[in-house]
Amino acid sequence: MLPSWEGQRIYGHDGGTIGQSALLRVLPGQDSAIALLTNGGRVLELWHTLVNEIASAVGGPREPDLPEAPAEPVQHDLTDWYGTYDSYATTFELTPGPDGEPTVSISMKQDFHKENFDAPPIQPVTAVDPGRGLYVAPLSPGLPPIPLVMFALEDGSRYLHFGARAIRKSG
Structure with a gap:
């Protein structure tokens, strides 16, 4: 993956198998990498909390929040x-x-x-x-x-x- 966090290019890869998850992000501007290997059901919440704490500690950008359903419905036709x-x-x-x-x-x-x-x-x-x-x-x-x-x-x-x-x- 090639996401952009706060305007900075990040490199990443995620993967998983039965009950296991792996997430990796490389922050080139900080010469740092962040990885999480875990099992369990609330992986994305754990990841989002940890990755932003670690990125902040090395002076890196924050990962954007996951999108949420809006309070008011948005009209759409699928x-x-x-x-x-x-x-x-x-x-x-x-x-x-x-x-x-x-x-x-x-x-x-x-x-x-x-x-x-x-x-x-x-x-x-x-x-x-x-x-x-x-x-x-x-x-x-x-x-x-x-x-x-x-x-x-x-x-x-x-x-x-x-x-x-x-x-x-x-x-």
């Missing part, structure tokens, strides 16, 4: 985005819910993922900044909502960016 988004391990179904508001469901394709995946079957999708394709969905009970970014390439193909993956619309 009709053209409804459908199936498939990756090697996951299927996302973006559909209108019973009240017409967008929802997302996630299913795991591989048995070892299915056993360890505890997200509720269907979650509401809330617009944060539809002009930039930014939405959030509360994919794990009691945890902050996860950003979902929807974007299209010049050829018209549509993608749902979730975590560190961009997943192409397949249907």
